Amino acid sequence: MAQPAVEVRGASKTFGHTDAVTDLSMTVRPGRITGFLGPNGSGKSTTLRMILGLVTPTAGECLIEGVPARALREPATVVGAVLDSQRLHPRRTARAHLLVHAAAAGVPDSRADEVLAEVGLSSVARTRIGTFSLGMRGRLALATALLGRPRILVLDEPANGLDPQGIAWLRSYLTGFARSGGTVLISSHILGEVAQIVDDVVIVSGGSAVYRGTVEELRRAQHRRLLVAAADPAGLARALAADGVSDVRSLRDGRIGVVGAAEDRLREIANAAGIAVFGVVAEEVDLEQLFLAMTAPHYVAGATALAPGGYGPPTPPYSGPPPPAGPYPPQYPQQTRYPHQQQYPQPGQYPPQQQYPPHPPQPTNPGGPR
Numbered sequence: 108m109a110q111p112a113v114e115v116r117g118a119s120k121t122f123g124h125t126d127a128v129t130d131l132s133m134t135v136r137p138g139r140i141t142g143f144l145g146p147n148g149s150g151k152s153t154t155l156r157m158i159l160g161l162v163t164p165t166a167g168e169c170l171i172e173g174v175p176a177r178a179l180r181e182p183a184t185v186v187g188a189v190l191d192s193q194r195l196h197p198r199r200t201a202r203a204h205l206l207v208h209a210a211a212a213g214v215p216d217s218r219a220d221e222v223l224a225e226v227g228l229s230s231v232a233r234t235r236i237g238t239f240s241l242g243m244r245g246r247l248a249l250a251t252a253l254l255g256r257p258r259i260l261v262l263d264e265p266a267n268g269l270d271p272q273g274i275a276w277l278r279s280y281l282t283g284f285a286r287s288g289g290t291v292l293i294s295s296h297i298l299g300e301v302a303q304i305v306d307d308v309v310i311v312s313g314g315s316a317v318y319r320g321t322v323e324e325l326r327r328a329q330h331r332r333l334l335v336a337a338a339d340p341a342g343l344a345r346a347l348a349a350d351g352v353s354d355v356r357s358l359r360d361g362r363i364g365v366v367g368a369a370e371d372r373l374r375e376i377a378n379a380a381g382i383a384v385f386g387v388v389a390e391e392v393d394l395e396q397l398f399l400a401m402t403a404p405h406y407v408a409g410a411t412a413l414a415p416g417g418y419g420p421p422t423p424p425y426s427g428p429p430p431p432a433g434p435y436p437p438q439y440p441q442q443t444r445y446p447h448q449q450q451y452p453q454p455g456q457y458p459p460q461q462q463y464p465p466h467p468p469q470p471t472n473p474g475g476p477r
């Protein structure tokens with residue numbers, strides 16, 4: 108396997124009494140976009156700063172192309188970072204800002220004009236940064252990171268505060284960067300913001316990884332729950348449990364939600380138990396809902412969660428009330444609630460997906476990654 112572009116090995120960071128990051132391991136593969144996702148305060152910025160050598164881990168290590176960031180001979184040519192795009196000197200012009208950073212990175216002044224063109228800011232090269240919109244500041248911060256023609260980009264919440272057009276532009280730019288061989292590590296607290304463009308995903312919660320895998324595996328994991336209408340839901344739940352399928356929950360509408368059994372197997376078990384099954388629907392859980400479930404405070408990463416396609420922590424077996432006698436559909440007097448059941452919305456309750464306008468033309472990338 109190719110050497111990872113970035114590797115975090117059992118890294119921890121404690122600030123006073125705060126465990127910001129705990130025994131975190133992750134790999135960023137070259138030429139791919141990795142989404143580093145987690146709610147606010149989950150340790151993303153601290154991890155990115157450890158990777159960049161700006162924060163020293165309390166334990167473990169972080170490597171860029173096999174070495175600690177501080178040991179890189181020409182860091183600007185290897186990694187470019189956007190950590191806080193809003194901390195720019197307001198009285199400087201965009202070009203002056205870039206010239207300062209070009210000198211620090213040891214690259215010629217001509218790179219300032221090249222990167223301004225690359226991010227579409229040539230027309231405001233001599234405008235003071237104080238007048239820039241959030242989106243323009245984001246582009247300028249990205250331009251700064253591109254000065255040394257880095258192979259790797261590390262971006263901390265670059266979409267924060269951007270309007271849909273700004274996010275669309277950023278996605279389009281990063282996709283182009285990766286297509287031309289570059290590696291991107293991008294953090295966000297909103298999965299939907301980056302789900303379209305990321306290849307791999309690392310989800311953190313409370314300073315620890317709760318999921319690592321490709322975004323495709325994550326998407327597949329969302330189809331794992333079957334919503335089953337049966338003549339005798341409680342009996343079917345018992346039959347499933349006897350066959351080792353214990354993650355069965357009663358639903359408000361009388362159906363049961365089953366995790367860990369394929370539809371064919373479920374029907375076989377129902378047949379063998381003499382229970383009629385009226386319908387089986389694979390649940391379409393929104394990726395964002397899955398993300399919220401994984402990063403909720405009660406979530407404890409287990410082996411299944413960290414394995415590709417893992418669904419989550421073990422859940423209590425079915426123990427809902429028996430269905431009342433009578434015609435189908437049976438109605439339970441009360442829904443049986445488990446701690447994270449509420450994470451799964453009922454069909455039709457999903458919030459509408461945000462729509463973005465078509466992408467603007469891809470900026471030229473003359474000095475793209477090598």
Ligand SMILES: Nc1ncnc2c1ncn2[C@@H]1O[C@H](COP(=O)(O)OP(=O)(O)OP(=O)(O)O)[C@@H](O)[C@H]1O
Pocket residue numbers: 122123125126127128145146147148149150151152153154296
């Ligand atoms: N320099 C610091 N001193 C003390 N505590 C810190 C420091 N930096 C981070 N922390 C704490 O470490 C925890 C993780 O913070 P971190 O900024 O890494 O999370 P994050 O996922 O990037 O969140 P956000 O998106 O809100 O920045 C938080 O509890 C935070 O308050």
